[in-house]
Amino acid sequence: MDRLLYGVLGTAFGFVLYRSGASDYDTVQGMFLLRDFQLWGLIGTAVALTAPGLWLLRRLGRTAGGAPLRVTPKPRNRGNWIGGAIFGAGWSITGMCPGPIFVNLGAGKLHALAALAGALIGAALLARYYSRLASGLGLPVAKA
Amino acid sequence: MGEAAGFWPWWQGGAAVAAITLLLLWLGNQRLGLSTGFENLCALLLRTPHLMRAEVTGSARWRLPFLGGLVLGGALAALASGGWQPSLAVPMLDARFALSPAAKLAWMFAGGLLIGFGTRLSNGCTSGHGIFGLSNFERGSAEATLAFLAAGMVTTWLVQGAGAS
Numbered sequence: 001m002d003r004l005l006y007g008v009l010g011t012a013f014g015f016v017l018y019r020s021g022a023s024d025y026d027t028v029q030g031m032f033l034l035r036d037f038q039l040w041g042l043i044g045t046a047v048a049l050t051a052p053g054l055w056l057l058r059r060l061g062r063t064a065g066g067a068p069l070r071v072t073p074k075p076r077n078r079g080n081w082i083g084g085a086i087f088g089a090g091w092s093i094t095g096m097c098p099g100p101i102f103v104n105l106g107a108g109k110l111h112a113l114a115a116l117a118g119a120l121i122g123a124a125l126l127a128r129y130y131s132r133l134a135s136g137l138g139l140p141v142a143k144a
Numbered sequence: 145m146g147e148a149a150g151f152w153p154w155w156q157g158g159a160a161v162a163a164i165t166l167l168l169l170w171l172g173n174q175r176l177g178l179s180t181g182f183e184n185l186c187a188l189l190l191r192t193p194h195l196m197r198a199e200v201t202g203s204a205r206w207r208l209p210f211l212g213g214l215v216l217g218g219a220l221a222a223l224a225s226g227g228w229q230p231s232l233a234v235p236m237l238d239a240r241f242a243l244s245p246a247a248k249l250a251w252m253f254a255g256g257l258l259i260g261f262g263t264r265l266s267n268g269c270t271s272g273h274g275i276f277g278l279s280n281f282e283r284g285s286a287e288a289t290l291a292f293l294a295a296g297m298v299t300t301w302l303v304q305g306a307g308a309s
Contacts, residue, residue: 003209005172010213011220013164018221020157026236027151032293032300038154043274045158046165050279053166063173070173074267074277076284083265084273084288088295090258092303093251095234097270098179098263101256102211106218108230114249118256123182125257126264127194133265 014103023103025095032092078137090119150225165275174206177272179263181211240304266292 021027021038030036054071061069074080091097094115096104101119104112126133134141151157165176184204187195222228232245243251263269266288268277274292277285 002172002206006168006174006206006209007213007216009164009168009172010210011217012213013161013210014214014217015221015224016152016157016160016164016217017214018218019152019225020154020160021151022157023218024151025234028296029236029300029304032297033304034297038151041154042157042161043270045155046161046275047278049159049162050165050275051281053162054169054276054279057166057170063169064171067173069169071169071175071280073280073282074272074284076282076287079265079267080273080284080288081266081291083262083267084291085295086258086262087266087269088262088292088297089299090255090260090262091270091292092296092299093255094259095237096255096259098181098259099214099269099271101259102178102181102214103218103221106215106220107222108219108228110230110232111234111248111252114252115256115259118253118258119182119260119263120186120256122257122260122262123179123264124186124190124192124195124260126261127183127186127190127192130194137265139265 013099014106017099017103018107023096023100023107028091028095075140077139079133079139082137090122161275165271165279168210172206174203175272176276177268178207178211178214179259179269179272181207182260183264184208184211262292 017023020042022042027036027038031039057069058071063069096112096115098119101112101115105116133139168174168176180200180203183195183200184207187200187204219228232248266273268285268288273285273288278289
């Protein structure tokens with residue numbers, strides 16, 4: 001049952017990303033070239049509205065079903081900005097961040113399949129070499 | 145430019161993203177974040193120890209249906225905006241390089257490698273760091289967001305011919 005909820009929320013998210021230009025190569029380049037305000041405005045509005053909503057939900061401390069709310073901050077380390085910089089180059093090259101890869105796949109953009117194949121292999125490579133990178137970059141050691 | 149291209153106004157897209165992010169937390173008790181989904185998918189085939197950590201195994205239950213929803217949402221949105229049809233067209237990239245189909249797929253694959261490796265090293269992407277992390281005032285997310293936006297700007301500037309228009 002809750003899988004249906006996540007499927008519906010994902011569908012809505014995919015629809016919104018596509019219809020607001022977040023999965024469009026040209027709009028992404030326009031953002032990076034500072035020629036198109038669209039995605040700067042979208043991200044800025046999303047953060048400006050999520051932040052107070054999140055604050056409120058954390059104050060309430062409960063989900064809709066009454067369970068204790070769980071918001072775990074991500075660990076901070078050098079991987080954040082080093083990995084972020086690598087990702088940013090990939091975002092520019094493909095015109096897609098992770099969500100839009102899946103959105104464009106559904107929209108029939110065949111090149112999204114190539115980007116997804118690359119992303120899966122890239123993630124597998126990181127997983128394969130994670131322990132070697134972890135000590136040098138101060139990354140958290142994986143727990144099973 | 146955005147609205148001229150037929151897209152929703154930016155504030156409407158941003159408000160919808162915020163609403164979905166908050167609903168995912170309020171209804172499902174899940175922190176929005178999509179790039180761990182690459183690991184959820186990898187873990188279907190690989191048993192590398194790093195892919196067996198709780199963050200991955202414990203989140204496949206919600207994230208895989210969510211990713212499936214993204215694909216469906218993309219299909220519905222394409223249907224609702226002029227019709228669904230398979231395509232390899234990427235206007236601005238085509239205008240810049242006129243790549244053959246094979247070369248374009250290689251280009252996208254190479255970019256995908258950077259996305260998969262980089263987001264997992266960064267432990268988040270535009271959604272987990274840029275939307276949720278920033279909204280939760282997490283310093284690591286702010287660093288990641290600044291890094292991927294800056295790197296994206298530099299890369300696009302280089303790809304587009306160092307400022308040539």
